[in-house]
Amino acid sequence: MAKELKPGDPAPPFDMPTAGGGRVSLANLKGKRVVLYFYPKDDTPGCTQEALNFTEKAKAFAAAKTEIVGVSRDSVAKHDKFAAKHGLNITLASDADGAVTEAYGVWGEKTLYGRTYMGVERATFLIDSKGKIARIWRKVKVPGHVEDVLKEVKAG
Template sequence: MPNQAAPDFTLPSTGNKTFQLQAIRGKHLVIYFYPKDSTPGCTTEGADFTQHYADFQAAGCDVVGISRDSLKSHENFKHKMGFPFELLSDPDETVCELFGVMKLKNMYGKQVRGIERSTFVIDKEGAIRQEWRGVKVPGHVETVLSFVKTL
């Protein structure tokens, strides 16, 4: 996917907003897909993006998180954690499918469909410049920030 145009999409967002990818042209964007609100890895990942949010902003980059959770769940998670960025709800997996992040995963010995933790950097012109799939949380946000600073 790198160096391809990011697929345009519209999703409901926390803060009673609607997010449209096309509308943020002119700014870099990090989209991180995560499995589930209020789970340990997702909480840590969100907290890491929060810790470095001012650095992303200084680099001309915004951040959004996407999962299949409901807006109500997102609002609670965002409020509880104090995230400065919006969370987008994709319950029908439409955008997850566009970015190819739905995978079969093993959970307690059973195969379940879920989001593979993935991050995409989209540049000011709307092209995917970098992607990380199967993300391990420790150190990941710092790696993403280092890349964003090269744009």
Template sequence: MSDTVLTPAPEFSLPSSTGEDVSSADLRGNPAVLFFYPRDNTPGCTTENLDFTALYPEFQALNCSVFGISKDSMESHGKFISKKALAVPLLSDEHSTACEDFGVWVEKKMYGKVFMGIQRATFLIDGDGQIVREWRKVKVKEHAAEVLQAVKDLTAG
């Protein structure tokens, strides 16, 4: 489920698997998708990254940047990309700064334990740096296709 919003995206600058830092300022001018996921090489996160990779050429055709973000290190991201042949660049938020600013660093519960972790969430940012859609507590199945449709709707208008 997504919510339509119109709020400025938080500023960030994070190291990327492309070898360069990516900042919110770099995304201006065209739409961008940021999907936050809990951890490299876990089943749901792998599926989500593979789904965005499969649709990556379609996002690129719409001049839309796509980035996956987790707290994993660049080394972990590199291994994940190589192992799964991912096309989508991954950003490392080891200090949780972007996770906190986007409100996805949350208290979670599993097997009776309470801990802090990343809530799976996706943000569609327009060329002016405004969050125009957000998806919280994402269910992975069909999610990447739903986000692609939202980008198509945004770029058609």
């Protein structure tokens, strides 16, 4: 596992395919702030709610010159279905090989109903316009999270 990132660290670079046939990379977002949020799986209750909350506030983030990028290890095809089903208008990136989830330290052991498995920890990273990590939210609880992130973005 990568060393634990902290505010002030340079954000690990990424370049991933996205829903809708595009690509997203940290290099192409230079000069903008980025909310990079990691979630376990498309179309599960918590992940759907989080994506809908970010979609609902997308205009407010855009007004604050901040891009939203959701990342899971699901395929682009799954992202396309997820976005279409729920009318999502945020960037969903596919980290199918796990390189980005590893670089950000959000891939690890999880436990559900006493079963241990490897999975993505729900976490959000705010990256400043110079490519440094400004703030990190780990073990995110979905209710109220997007509002917290938006508050931070507006304050910055």
